[in-house]
Amino acid sequence: xxxxxxxxxxxxxxxxxxxxxxxxxxxxxxxxxxxxxxxxxxxxxxxxxxxxxxxxxxxxxxxxxxxxxxxxxxxxxxxxxxxxxxxxxxxxxxxxxxxxxxxxxxxxxxxxxxxxxxxxxxxxxxxxxxxxxxxxxxxxxxxxxxxxxxxxxxxxxxxxxxxxxxxxxxxxxxxxxxxxxxxxxxxxxxxxxxxxxxxxxxxxxxxxxxxxxxxxxxxxxxxxxxxxxxxxxxxxxxxxx
Ligand SMILES: Nc1ncnc2c1ncn2[C@@H]1O[C@H](COP(=O)(O)OP(=O)(O)OP(=O)(O)O)[C@@H](O)[C@H]1O
Numbered sequence: 754x755x756x757x758x759x760x761x762x763x764x765x766x767x768x769x770x771x772x773x774x775x776x777x778x779x780x781x782x783x784x785x786x787x788x789x790x791x792x793x794x795x796x797x798x799x800x801x802x803x804x805x806x807x808x809x810x811x812x813x814x815x816x817x818x819x820x821x822x823x824x825x826x827x828x829x830x831x832x833x834x835x836x837x838x839x840x841x842x843x844x845x846x847x848x849x850x851x852x853x854x855x856x857x858x859x860x861x862x863x864x865x866x867x868x869x870x871x872x873x874x875x876x877x878x879x880x881x882x883x884x885x886x887x888x889x890x891x892x893x894x895x896x897x898x899x900x901x902x903x904x905x906x907x908x909x910x911x912x913x914x915x916x917x918x919x920x921x922x923x924x925x926x927x928x929x930x931x932x933x934x935x936x937x938x939x940x941x942x943x944x945x946x947x948x949x950x951x952x953x954x955x956x957x958x959x960x961x962x963x964x965x966x967x968x969x970x971x972x973x974x975x976x977x978x979x980x981x982x983x984x985x986x987x988x989x990x991x992x993x994x
Pocket of ligand 1: 771
């Protein structure tokens with residue numbers, strides 16, 4: 754996809770509290786260009802809350818979020834989106850009455866002044882959605898809708914892509930297609946940060962893994978090492994969802 758250049762997303766000492774409880778409790782994290790970084794952990798570990806702090810859906814109570822070294826901590830979500838931070842959600846959020854192409858175009862037009870239609874066409878082709886472009890979203894199965902969401906994020910020409918549980922609801926063939934697309938995007942220089950419960954997919958895809966529990970990073974490093982760490986329950990993936 755056309756990008757002004759891939760970015761580097763950094764969290765430094767991010768804290769986010771609800772009442773007196775720190776859902777995210779001092780997290781440091783880097784999503785570097787051209788790398789797939791995964792965030793794993795049990796339910797309630799703070800992964801989605803951290804994503805909210807990174808994307809701008811929530812403001813950290815402490816700490817900083819940097820995009821290419823620039824402090825974006827106080828910027829609202831739409832301003833971060835304009836700087837190239839794109840996100841997909843755990844719960845699919847497409848407009849059911851719009852077609853596939855219209856849904857993707859909405860994403861492109863939110864952040865682009867020019868070239869939204871061309872970007873939409875490129876994203877649809879990349880994700881194998883060209884044949885379904887005129888189908889109403891309401892008629893599509895979950896697997897296709899996840900691809901529509903990803904296409905919408907890509908059509909915005911992101912410099913960083915945050916993916917919250919991208920494989921939920923996908924069958925084996927769709928998961929393989931997703932993995933191939935994510936690998937291609939990373940090879941093209943895009944930094945990807947994903948929350949993912951499917952440990953098999955994480956071990957296959959991720960260059961680096963951060964394991965969270967109770968708001969903190971328990972361990973981080975290469976996928977093979979982190980996933981083999983006894984503090985990182987492999988059962989997280991299967992037992993939770
Ligand atoms: N809006 C909120 N108000 C109060 N508490 C919240 C809110 N959002 C999250 N929490 C709490 O913060 C903690 C972290 O939740 P979060 O959803 O970030 O975890 P998670 O790792 O994403 O879990 P899951 O894998 O289930 O999505 C949990 O204890 C949760 O109950």
